[in-house]
Amino acid sequence: MIERIHTSDVEPDADEVAIAGHVHEIRDLGGLVFLIVRDREGLIQIVFKEEREPELFEAVQDVGAEDVVRVVGEPLESDQAPGGVEIAPTEYEVIDEADSPLPLEISKDIEVDLSTRLDNRALDLRKPETLAVFTLRSELITAMEEWFDEEGYVDIKTPLISKGGAEGGAELFPILYYNQDAFLSQSPQLYKQMLMASGYEAVYETGTAFRAEDFATSRHVSEIAMFDVELAYIDDHDDVMDVQEESLRYALREVAENAERELDLLDVDLDVPEEDFPRITFDEALDILETEYGHFPDDPTDLDTKGEKLLGEHFEEQGHPAFFVVGYPDEKFYYMQDVPGDEIASRKFDLIYKGQELSSGGQREHDVERM
Known part of the structure; x- marks a missing residue:
């Protein structure tokens, strides 16, 4: 060296x-x-x-x-x-020595069209702000993995090529695998559930998933990085929310402490939630949107992007950058429908941070007879 x-x-x-x-x-x-x-x-x-x-x-x-x-x-x-x-x-x-003149400027804040940036990606990646995105992501993933390792979760790696999908064949990328039809992995969900049945109890994976679906926003792309978790021996979905809340709080604290330079470069004011995350039902979320903002999503069974942003504003004003929305009415089959004493539509939830859906989770149906 x-x-x-x-x-x-x-x-x-x-x-x-x-x-x-x-x-x-x-x-x-x-x-x-x-x-x-x-x-x-x-x-x-x-x-x-x-x-x-x-x-x-x-x-x-x-x-x-x-x-x-x-x-x-x-x-x-x-x-x-x-x-x-x-x-x-x-x-x-x-x-x-570098070639001269350069096709794009590195040291000066000059607007460059996307095609020029992509044609010269090796140069574009040198920009300190671009590098900060990658190093910030690395710090976040390291912190998340530290938390789950400390809690005794098993780090797994599931196959990226499969014979079928986990959430419906229409969204799969087909490939030819040694003269056989196969697909790029859409989700590690079935593998994670198999490991629960095999006694692994608690696992996590930092991996990649592929979705062959149309998208119209930067939050929906064909290849995505996912942090997936599965755990057994829970009482209900509140246990899963506890895991998400504690791991996110730890990760944000670590990033705030170890990535101050990157946060400054990207002009990010990282808000680490210290208080418990509020947990509201889907119906309560709709009531807040309609009463305070006069907004009602076009799909009455889900929150839209505008609704998530408005709810984010509502809770940030109360000092809560992160909160949960629980009980989506169109998510009943896998997420425990008609549980005695349950007053929510399902045990599926979203974690929203600063007006954006950060993760989803829930308690899946595990009673074979009921399924």
Whole structure:
């Protein structure tokens, strides 16, 4: 490995350090050249002075945007530099040169059409804001897995190729598998239930699912990442909601603590719910929408996007960024219909966070005779 440290680990007045990364920005002021170098962890300023290091100053004259460089030097405190520190170089090396001119700008906030971004995706991915999406996602998944590991859940990986679907054949992607008809996995649901019957008791999977269905919003795509959980020996759906609430609260706390830089880059004000999540019935949700906002979903058995946003506003005003809606009337067969003493239409629920459906869950019917 090339000897170096990340820019975020450079401390002023420390011993000589080595960093490496892409040239993010160049400012030539005559006898002074400022390079802003970018690595995965951030930016750092390198100051080349002609009178101090003439050979290095001469070498840096040919540097271009997005060149990959390695710099060794003395870190110094600087109020004007990113992160309050800059490097006075003693060694400078160009590891790789970038083509010029670049098809899109990395360092400046310039609008670029989607086709140009996709045609040059390797460059587009270098933008700090884009990288922040991936690192933020990584922090979130790590935190979720930590919580479930600590609670004794088994981490599973289910097949992505199957002979049939879990939720209806019309939404499946057909493929040819060694001259046999097969499908991309639509859901790990049947595998998870098989594991419950096999005594695994509590499992989770960070995986991928495929849905061959039309979509009109960014929340419905053909290939999706899913965090799936299944657990046995529960009293009712409230136990499942407890799991979702506790795991989400833990994950958000970890992200807030460990991904502050990414949240700042994306201008995200992460709200970690400290109080218990409110739990309302579907009928109560409709009543709030109609009474306070004059809104009623076109489909009387489900919440629409506008309804979720309005409910999000309602509960955020009360200090609750997250809440549950329980008992969808069109979800009866699998989610325990006609349970003695049940006053809700079903034991299916949605978890809504800041006006968006974050997850769904419920207690499935397990009585074979009733099914």
